[in-house]
Amino acid sequence: MKLNFRKKDDYICPYCFSKHALNEVNFICRNDPDLCENARNLTPIKPKNVEDKNEMPDYVFCNECGQKTNIKVCPTCNQELPYSIGEYDNLIFAVIGAKEAGKSHYIAVLIQKIMNEIASAFNYSLSAVDDATMNRYRNDFYNPIFKRNEIIGVTHSAKTDASVKQPLIYNLVFKDNGIFGSFLKSKKISNAVTIAFFDTAGEDLDSENTMKTVNKYIYNSSGIIFLLDPLQLEEVRRKLPKNIKLPQQNTEIEDLLSRTANLIRKANDIGMDKLIDIPVAVAFSKIDAVESLIDPSSCINYPSSHVSKGYFDLADFEDVNGTMESLVRNWGGENFANQLSSNFKEYAYFGLTALGCNPESNRIAKLRPHRVEDPFLWLLYKYKFIKGEKRK
Ligand SMILES: Nc1nc2c(ncn2[C@@H]2O[C@H](COP(=O)(O)OP(=O)(O)OP(=O)(O)O)[C@@H](O)[C@H]2O)c(=O)[nH]1
Ligand SMILES: [Mg+2]
Ligand SMILES: [Zn+2]
Ligand SMILES: [Zn+2]
CATH class of the missing domain: 3.40.50.300 (P-loop containing nucleotide triphosphate hydrolases)
Structure with missing residues (x-):
């Protein structure tokens, strides 16, 4: 069977159009804003230990409250990225x-x-x-x-x-x-x-x-x-x-x-x-x-x-x-x-x-x-x- 599904090695932000390697992505914490400063300020969280340019991390743990988050944001404009970003x-x-x-x-x-x-x-x-x-x-x-x-x-x-x-x-x-x-x-x-x-x-x-x-x-x-x-x-x-x-x-x-x-x-x-x-x-x-x-x-x-x-x-x-x-x-x-x-x-x-x-x-x-x-x-x-x- 012919599968011509293409593996991506970079992505383009659909809001600011900047191009990024797959490991260049930030996350934001979605915890209750009263409980977490990162969530309150929408502070971008940088994932750690992601050296592989061709691998996009799926989630990180918030460095303030410890909660897991999969909400990705663009490192350039901070807009929330579509969940499937980097896949297609x-x-x-x-x-x-x-x-x-x-x-x-x-x-x-x-x-x-x-x-x-x-x-x-x-x-x-x-x-x-x-x-x-x-x-x-x-x-x-x-x-x-x-x-x-x-x-x-x-x-x-x-x-x-x-x-x-x-x-x-x-x-x-x-x-x-x-x-x-x-x-x-x-x-x-x-x-x-x-x-x-x-x-x-x-x-x-x-x-x-x-x-x-x-x-x-x-x-x-x-x-x-x-x-x-x-x-x-x-x-x-x-x-x-x-x-x-x-x-x-x-x-x-x-x-x-x-x-x-x-x-x-x-x-x-x-x-x-x-x-x-x-x-x-x-x-x-x-x-x-x-x-x-x-x-x-x-x-x-x-x-x-x-x-x-x-x-x-x-x-x-x-x-x-x-x-x-x-x-x-x-x-x-x-x-x-x-x-x-x-x-x-x-x-x-x-x-x-x-x-x-x-x-x-x-x-x-x-x-x-x-x-x-x-x-x-x-x-x-x-x-x-x-x-x-x-x-x-
Ligand atoms: N006869 C006809 N009139 C249409 C059709 N589509 C839109 N119109 C008319 O054209 C007007 C303008 O259509 P819009 O789609 O609002 O135009 P637009 O290009 O988005 O305009 P802006 O938002 O000002 O840039 C509408 O209010 C309709 O009266 C169509 O298929 N047939
Ligand atoms: Mg219009
Ligand atoms: Zn962007
Ligand atoms: Zn948090």
């Missing part, structure tokens, strides 16, 4: 896009989809790594949309709302059926990855300086999902029937793309003669709103076939990629498309809708997500976590 690879996915592009709604629906509907097709399970992720996802993302049928409010600047800087962190664990899998149902872990999703406030993407300080994850990311609101494109605004209410025009999308590319180049010291190797999925959000401008027989109108086929369907992917790129170019995004290809090595175009309808007076009448999983599956395919095939 980590991928950091950043969702970016201008103000009101649809980022928060997209993340809300995407996580729900990948946790439930598509998990069995690809034989994995997705689970939140900590209570902070679970609570934040439930309160800020899931409950408004799925329980109350309401829209999610504007995401506040990370400068004023610290929670915005915190990622939603999940473990994605692929199960291996082995050759006799279907008979024995041996669900061995074959591969696993920790994925951190970052939602960004559109307003924090208006200047490179702000991006540099509050959006560090962008230049540390393993994949970028760049959401484009078609209702911001000049041609679309002109072509749509006059009775459709358009959102206010905001940041030029090509400015946002070039700021992103500049930031990544500077932070990672990538010269202008080289392409950036972070894969970028450019996705039209709110595709429901421009249905009238799209050929009814277009592939984008059909559900994607990845889930029903159980592999990343390259034929479907190429169809959508080509169709969406030409739509972007035809709708006035020529400059955007050229900038994308002259900065990034790997990119692809997608079209999706998180809601499937235009909310009216803050209510979501009928939730009908369409193709939201495509960019995510493409990133997993790029990182070789799922296989891609091209069959008729």
Whole structure:
């Protein structure tokens, strides 16, 4: 049986992005704060006798009260680390896009989809790594949309709302059926990855300086999902029937793309003669709103076939990629498309809708997500976590 489970020799903190050897980890005591000074002050406790760089200690005994603790914290930023840190690879996915592009709604629906509907097709399970992720996802993302049928409010600047800087962190664990899998149902872990999703406030993407300080994850990311609101494109605004209410025009999308590319180049010291190797999925959000401008027989109108086929369907992917790129170019995004290809090595175009309808007076009448999983599956395919095939 082929087991391609990778043993890690270092880890990256999903909060400050510093890289550490496995033995470089601190602990905090969780005893009653009245009983232990370390617990009261959240003093980091350094484990003793851990010379092996490739071995992460599981627990320490508090040097004040003697209680055993397994709560790990980052030696650089002191944030509590996911319990599985160091065991799996980590991928950091950043969702970016201008103000009101649809980022928060997209993340809300995407996580729900990948946790439930598509998990069995690809034989994995997705689970939140900590209570902070679970609570934040439930309160800020899931409950408004799925329980109350309401829209999610504007995401506040990370400068004023610290929670915005915190990622939603999940473990994605692929199960291996082995050759006799279907008979024995041996669900061995074959591969696993920790994925951190970052939602960004559109307003924090208006200047490179702000991006540099509050959006560090962008230049540390393993994949970028760049959401484009078609209702911001000049041609679309002109072509749509006059009775459709358009959102206010905001940041030029090509400015946002070039700021992103500049930031990544500077932070990672990538010269202008080289392409950036972070894969970028450019996705039209709110595709429901421009249905009238799209050929009814277009592939984008059909559900994607990845889930029903159980592999990343390259034929479907190429169809959508080509169709969406030409739509972007035809709708006035020529400059955007050229900038994308002259900065990034790997990119692809997608079209999706998180809601499937235009909310009216803050209510979501009928939730009908369409193709939201495509960019995510493409990133997993790029990182070789799922296989891609091209069959008729
Ligand atoms: N028609 C349609 N409208 C959508 C969809 N998703 C979001 N919207 C609308 O777009 C608005 C903005 O969506 P958000 O997800 O809050 O946008 P955002 O990118 O997070 O915005 P900031 O937090 O300000 O950066 C929502 O209030 C909805 O009215 C969709 O799938 N279809
Ligand atoms: Mg938002
Ligand atoms: Zn850290
Ligand atoms: Zn203690």
